[in-house]
Amino acid sequence: MPDKPLIRKLKAAETLRQVMGDYYQRLKNAQDSGEQRVAWCSSVGPAELLYAMDFEVYFPENHAAMIGASKKANQYIPVSVANGYSPDICSYLTSDIGAFLKGETPLKKMGLDSVPRPDILVYNTNQCREVVDWFKFYADHFKVPIVGINTPLNLGEVSPGTVKYISDQYRQLVPVLETVSGRKFVPERFKAAVGLSRDACELWKEVLETAVHRPAPINFFDASIHMGPIVVMRGTSYALEYYQLLLSELKERLKDGVGAVAKEQFRIYWEGMPLWYNLSLLAKLFARLDACVVASTYCNSWIFDDLDPDHPFESSALAYTKLFIVRSDSVKQQLLAEHLDRFSIDGIIYHDAKTCPRNTNNQHGLQVRLHDLTGVPYLEISGDLNDSRCFSREQGIIAIETFLQQIAMDK
Amino acid sequence: MYYVGLDLGSSYTKGVLVDQDNTVCDRLALKTGYDFKSVSQQIIDHFSRGHAIEYPIYTCGYGREQVDIPFTAMSEIIALARAVYDYYPQKTEVIDIGGQDTKYIRISDTGIVEKFKLNRKCAAGTGAFLEEIAFRLNVPPEKFNEFALQSTQATEINSFCTVFAVSEIIGLIKEGAPLPDIVLGIYRSIIKRCEEMAPLQNTLVVTGGIPEYHPMIVSLFKKLWPATENPAHSQFLAAYGCVLLHRGSTGED
Numbered sequence: 100m101p102d103k104p105l106i107r108k109l110k111a112a113e114t115l116r117q118v119m120g121d122y123y124q125r126l127k128n129a130q131d132s133g134e135q136r137v138a139w140c141s142s143v144g145p146a147e148l149l150y151a152m153d154f155e156v157y158f159p160e161n162h163a164a165m166i167g168a169s170k171k172a173n174q175y176i177p178v179s180v181a182n183g184y185s186p187d188i189c190s191y192l193t194s195d196i197g198a199f200l201k202g203e204t205p206l207k208k209m210g211l212d213s214v215p216r217p218d219i220l221v222y223n224t225n226q227c228r229e230v231v232d233w234f235k236f237y238a239d240h241f242k243v244p245i246v247g248i249n250t251p252l253n254l255g256e257v258s259p260g261t262v263k264y265i266s267d268q269y270r271q272l273v274p275v276l277e278t279v280s281g282r283k284f285v286p287e288r289f290k291a292a293v294g295l296s297r298d299a300c301e302l303w304k305e306v307l308e309t310a311v312h313r314p315a316p317i318n319f320f321d322a323s324i325h326m327g328p329i330v331v332m333r334g335t336s337y338a339l340e341y342y343q344l345l346l347s348e349l350k351e352r353l354k355d356g357v358g359a360v361a362k363e364q365f366r367i368y369w370e371g372m373p374l375w376y377n378l379s380l381l382a383k384l385f386a387r388l389d390a391c392v393v394a395s396t397y398c399n400s401w402i403f404d405d406l407d408p409d410h411p412f413e414s415s416a417l418a419y420t421k422l423f424i425v426r427s428d429s430v431k432q433q434l435l436a437e438h439l440d441r442f443s444i445d446g447i448i449y450h451d452a453k454t455c456p457r458n459t460n461n462q463h464g465l466q467v468r469l470h471d472l473t474g475v476p477y478l479e480i481s482g483d484l485n486d487s488r489c490f491s492r493e494q495g496i497i498a499i500e501t502f503l504q505q506i507a508m509d510k
Numbered sequence: 511m512y513y514v515g516l517d518l519g520s521s522y523t524k525g526v527l528v529d530q531d532n533t534v535c536d537r538l539a540l541k542t543g544y545d546f547k548s549v550s551q552q553i554i555d556h557f558s559r560g561h562a563i564e565y566p567i568y569t570c571g572y573g574r575e576q577v578d579i580p581f582t583a584m585s586e587i588i589a590l591a592r593a594v595y596d597y598y599p600q601k602t603e604v605i606d607i608g609g610q611d612t613k614y615i616r617i618s619d620t621g622i623v624e625k626f627k628l629n630r631k632c633a634a635g636t637g638a639f640l641e642e643i644a645f646r647l648n649v650p651p652e653k654f655n656e657f658a659l660q661s662t663q664a665t666e667i668n669s670f671c672t673v674f675a676v677s678e679i680i681g682l683i684k685e686g687a688p689l690p691d692i693v694l695g696i697y698r699s700i701i702k703r704c705e706e707m708a709p710l711q712n713t714l715v716v717t718g719g720i721p722e723y724h725p726m727i728v729s730l731f732k733k734l735w736p737a738t739e740n741p742a743h744s745q746f747l748a749a750y751g752c753v754l755l756h757r758g759s760t761g762e763d
Contacts (some may be wrong), residue, residue, distance in 0.1 A: 118763070498628055501588055504584070504623075505626065
């Protein structure tokens with residue numbers, strides 16, 4: 100008899116492939132027909148505003164993650180490095196620009212010869228400042244405008260003053276977007292997009308919250324893939340429809356007591372970026388060790404439940420500034436402590452991503468303070484999101500195996 | 511019946527033969543090379559002469575699953591902690607310096623691993639670091655300890671990276687630093703890398719092949735932290751711990 104599978108694949112994965120394929124097809128059509136303009140947007144940039152103004156919206160960060168997952172980043176990073184980008188900076192940037200310079204893209208599988216040509220690039224520095232340098236490369240190359248929102252970092256409370264500062268910047272984008280798109284800004288359309296985005300975020304939150312149950316029906320490795328629509332289709336009905344489907348499958352699993360892994364003895368929290376090139380290796384490793392990575396900062400970062408269609412500018416400003424990565428270490432610590440408690444976490448793993456200090460939270464002692472506060476054991480792993488040269492596979496595996504044995508000893 | 515524990519490390523494979531009373535009757539370390547299967551077989555063959563071996567054997571280390579004989583694999587960190595606790599049944603901290611890794615382990619007074627850490631990306635501060643420098647200096651690594659004992663004043667080596675440490679050493683040679691002072695500086699840089707792993711609070715148990723072959727490193731640890739212990743044959747401790755984990759400390763299965 101064949102062994103029972105350690106990992107239970109979600110049926111929705113098939114639909115997800117279709118939904119993402121259609122999304123890229125819409126970008127291709129926009130470019131081919133010339134009927135719609137293409138905006139490039141940073142991952143937590145003003146997607147709703149862009150969709151409301153009839154752009155098709157492309158997200159280089161999603162593209163870079165695809166490069167990472169295709170295990171090709173290490174062919175592209177050296178190309179960027181040879182062109183003056185340091186191997187120590189964001190490996191999303193270096194692998195994406197490297198692929199572009201080499202004339203390659205994982206989108207070829209979806210029928211696109213290259214990344215869609217931008218008509219404008221729009222960023223928000225809430226995620227990181229490097230995204231501006233990244234976008235600037237393409238703005239120069241394609242000779243198109245680059246505009247954006249500058250968000251202050253390391254925030255404790257998000258004050259009304261900060262919200263005004265950000266919402267003013269949102270408003271200032273409008274005339275530029277009108278010029279590039281050739282469409283008038285229609286407030287009702289923006290409100291509708293913000294409403295769709297909020298509803299999709301609520302569903303995404305519900306999806307992730309199913310993992311508070313034992314066994315968790317979805318894990319971090321599934322969620323890293325199934326978050327595609329919430330990243331690239333926020334503000335459209337496509338995201339909403341997809342998460343309705345995914346959520347109903349997860350509810351079925353809850354009803355039947357079906358977990359994401361065959362046996363869930365340990366519940367782990369993942370802090371930091373995924374290692375895109377080893378997603379499946381790690382998924383299998385945890386499953387083999389009877390562990391489920393039930394929650395993560397990364398996937399939880401796409402819950403923007405402060406969005407409010409009645410106040411689209413202000414609520415966008417608030418929602419996109421309140422996210423984890425923008426906050427001070429003490430706020431982050433408090434949010435993490437809440438996650439550890441709510442998801443009944445046995446251990447937390449910090450991924451120290453060599454080229455992404457913004458998404459790395461074990462460099463300023465937070466891991467020690469959180470441990471003192473909660474007593475939840477932790478492990479730190481050196482690696483990177485896309486640059487696999489920064490990750491020692493053998494060392495990583497033994498560290499994770501040992502960590503789970505450490506937790507078992509203490510249980 | 512006799513039990514075998516094997517620690518298949520990146521540089522050496524260490525084996526112990528353990529009797530019913532958990533006494534180590536024999537030990538053997540061979541260079542791992544590229545063939546985990548062959549090296550483990552050689553050790554098993556050696557132990558098999560005159561001893562009936564119980565299978566599975568117990569393995570840990572990088573090559574823990576790369577053996578052709580029936581085995582039960584485990585983490586070398588858990589195994590090492592188990593053996594250290596057998597020697598020192600108290601709160602301890604362990605620093606293990608091996609061929610590729612430096613490990614830190616904190617063990618509770620009940621023998622539980624409370625925290626562990628591995629060296630970061632670079633091998634500086636490990637056996638590979640010493641071998642590279644020995645190669646560059648054209649001095650056999652086994653002579654290092656002898657040289658270090660003759661030093662009057664250690665040099666300072668700062669680089670994080672093995673390759674840069676070598677350039678730094680070349681600079682020291684140009685400045686006329688005597689070899690013993692350079693070698694002592696190298697040992698001290700290893701200690702500095704270990705100091706970064708965690709703040710020491712308890713009895714420190716220093717283990718692994720590097721302190722075993724370079725006892726000056728243990729002396730330097732003792733200067734830094736007087737409550738330092740270095741059990742004999744410490745490079746075999748993880749292999750021994752593998753057996754203990756499966757047999758219990760009194761020898762029952």
